[in-house]
Every structure is written in structure tokens, then in C-alpha cells.
Amino acid sequence: MNAGQPLTGLEVVVTRPARQADGLCRRLRKAGASVRRFPALEIVPPDNIEVEQSLLHAGWAQSDLAVFVSANAVRGARQLLGRRRLPAGGPQVACVGPATARALVRAGRAPDLVPEQSYDTEGLLALPALQGDLQGLRVLVIRGDGGRELLSRTLRERGATVSRVSVYRRRQPQPDAERVARTWAQSRAPDVVTATSPQILENLLAMLPEGVAHERLLASRLVVVSERMIDTVRQAGFKQSPLVADNPGDAAVVACLTAWYAGEQGNGNE
Numbered sequence: 001m002n003a004g005q006p007l008t009g010l011e012v013v014v015t016r017p018a019r020q021a022d023g024l025c026r027r028l029r030k031a032g033a034s035v036r037r038f039p040a041l042e043i044v045p046p047d048n049i050e051v052e053q054s055l056l057h058a059g060w061a062q063s064d065l066a067v068f069v070s071a072n073a074v075r076g077a078r079q080l081l082g083r084r085r086l087p088a089g090g091p092q093v094a095c096v097g098p099a100t101a102r103a104l105v106r107a108g109r110a111p112d113l114v115p116e117q118s119y120d121t122e123g124l125l126a127l128p129a130l131q132g133d134l135q136g137l138r139v140l141v142i143r144g145d146g147g148r149e150l151l152s153r154t155l156r157e158r159g160a161t162v163s164r165v166s167v168y169r170r171r172q173p174q175p176d177a178e179r180v181a182r183t184w185a186q187s188r189a190p191d192v193v194t195a196t197s198p199q200i201l202e203n204l205l206a207m208l209p210e211g212v213a214h215e216r217l218l219a220s221r222l223v224v225v226s227e228r229m230i231d232t233v234r235q236a237g238f239k240q241s242p243l244v245a246d247n248p249g250d251a252a253v254v255a256c257l258t259a260w261y262a263g264e265q266g267n268g269n270e
Contacts, residue, residue: 005032006258013183013193013220015040015200020071024194024250031254036190038183040203042171043072045079046145053080055165059140063091063163065113067124067151069143070096074103076167077142085109091140096124099249119247120226121151135159144168172203184213192257193220196248198229205236223253 010033014021018039025035046052056077060066068074074095078084085108086093092112095101097119101111113130115123124130137160141152145166152162183190195201201224208214222233222242233242245256 005030007254007261008032010034010192010257010261011036011190012257013038013190015194015204016196017041017043019043024253027250027254028257031258033257036183038175038179039173040195040200040207041197042173043076043144044169044171045076046166046169049080052165052167055163056080056142056167059142059163059165060087060090063138063140065137066091066093066140066142068093068095068100068104068111069121069141069147069151071099071103072144072168073142074100074107076144078107080167091138094124094127094130096120097247097249119249121148125151125154130155130158133159137161139163140165142167144170146170170199172206175207180208180213184208184216186216189216189219191221192223192243193217194223194253195229195242196223196225196245196253198226198232201229201232201236223256225252 012033013036094113095111101114139160139162141164221240224242225245225248245252
């Protein structure tokens with residue numbers, strides 16, 4: 001194994017949204033992997049921009065805490081506010097992990113609350129500042145359409161008043177036949193396919209519903225980012241057990257692959 005490029009010989013399909021895949025692709029190539037891009041999620045503006053814009057302005061002015069659930073939420077908020085930087089002052093700011101924290105710093109507002117280990121809703125809710133009786137705390141959750149309800153529900157159960165604003169939508173891309181063929185109609189299935197959110201996994205299965213591409217997908221090993229996704233992988237008929245990264249961040253995905261691939265090579269499986 002090449003110590004400087006521990007993923008040499010590994011072929012990986014990256015399914016992040018097109019504008020958000022560069023960092024992971026760079027890390028994988030630096031580690032020696034061969035990378036194919038196949039975006040399985042698009043991030044687009046909300047349906048009713050004016051309504052969400054009004055909710056965002058009002059919520060920012062009236063809340064004690066603004067929670068950004070993703071880096072996309074930071075970018076979407078900036079777009080709705082029509083400014084490169086988030087407003088000075090206003091509520092305290094919380095986020096779910098380092099990628100969102102970096103996006104907030106670029107937007108001019110370093111987060112006041114961010115989990116140190118579990119980069120998800122559960123990690124955020126475990127912070128001491130969000131424990132106990134939250135009566136009187138006004139929270140604005142800035143997110144995309146849909147998504148998990150755990151954050152808002154738990155904060156309300158703890159006494160907080162919660163409002164939400166959707167600053168972006170997730171959409172399934174419609175790939176053309178050439179892109180499908182270029183990614184999936186190779187002599188063999190890719191070694192690994194990233195699926196860094198439940199919706200990406202759902203979209204992949206919907207985008208490749210049958211034929212060679214579908215079979216190649218099911219023959220690949222997935223990298224997922226939560227134990228919750230494992231049942232979906234099994235029910236869909238994937239032939240190999242998925243790898244589970246610690247979180248959706250680029251570094252965590254590459255670290256997960258590196259540890260697994262070293263074991264594979266050590267066992268003599270090229």
C-alpha cells in the first residue's frame with residue numbers, strides 16, 4: 001500500500017450536489033482514488049421565496065437563538081437576506097457541525113454553539129446550553145424543506161418556542177443517458193459509492209431503477225453516515241454491507257474509506 005496515497009486502486013462515485021462535491025473529490029484524488037461524479041441531489045431556492053424571506057427577517061429579529069442545520073442553510077439564508085454576510089447582532093448562533101461552522105465564519109458569524117463530537121441533531125441537543133428547562137427561549141431553526149423533526153420537537157418539549165424557515169429545497173436531479181452510461185456502464189461496478197444523506201440514497205435508487213446501472217449500484221459498497229441508513233441499504237438489496245463514516249464531512253468519509261481499504265488490502269482483497 002502506498003502510504004502517501006492509501007486509496008490507490010479504489011474507484012469511488014461521489015454523489016454530493018454538483019457545487020458541493022469539489023472538496024471530497026480533491027481529498028479522494030489526493031489519497032490516490034479514482035473518482036467519478038454522479039450528483040444525486042440538487043439544492044435550489046424555496047418555492048415561495050417572498051414568504052420565507054419575510055419569515056427569516058422576522059425570526060432573526062425576534063429570536064434568542066438561530067440554529068443552522070447545514071452549510072446549505074447558511075448559504076440559503078445569505079441568499080434570502082440578499083447579502084454576503086449575515087447581519088451583525090441578532091440572536092446567538094448554533095450549528096450541527098464543523099462544515100456548517102466554517103460556512104458561518106465565512107458569512108461573518110462564528111457559531112456560539114456547536115457539538116464537539118457528534119455532528120448531528122443529537123449532538124446539538126446534548127449540549128449543556130440546550131438541556132433542562134428552556135422556557136422563554138425563542139429559537140429560529142433555519143433549514144431546508146422537509147428533513148427530520150427531532151430538533152424542533154425536542155426543543156419544544158424542553159419549553160422553547162420554536163419557529164422554522166425553509167431557505168432551500170432539495171430536488172432529485174434528472175441525469176441524461178450519457179451521464180448514466182459514463183458513470184455506471186463500465187466494465188465493472190465502482191468499488192464504493194458515497195451516500196452522505198438518506199435523501200441521496202433514495203434519489204440514487206430512483207434515478208437508477210433498473211438495468212445495468214441499477215445492478216452496478218447494488219454491487220457497489222456504500223459509504224453512509226448514520227446507523228439509521230443501514231436498514232434502507234439492506235432493504236434495497238445492496239450486496240455488500242455499508243461502511244459508516246463518523247459524520248458527513250469530507251475528512252470523515254475519506255478516513256472511513258482509508259481504514260476500511262487498509263483492512264481489505266491487509267486481507268489480500270485487492
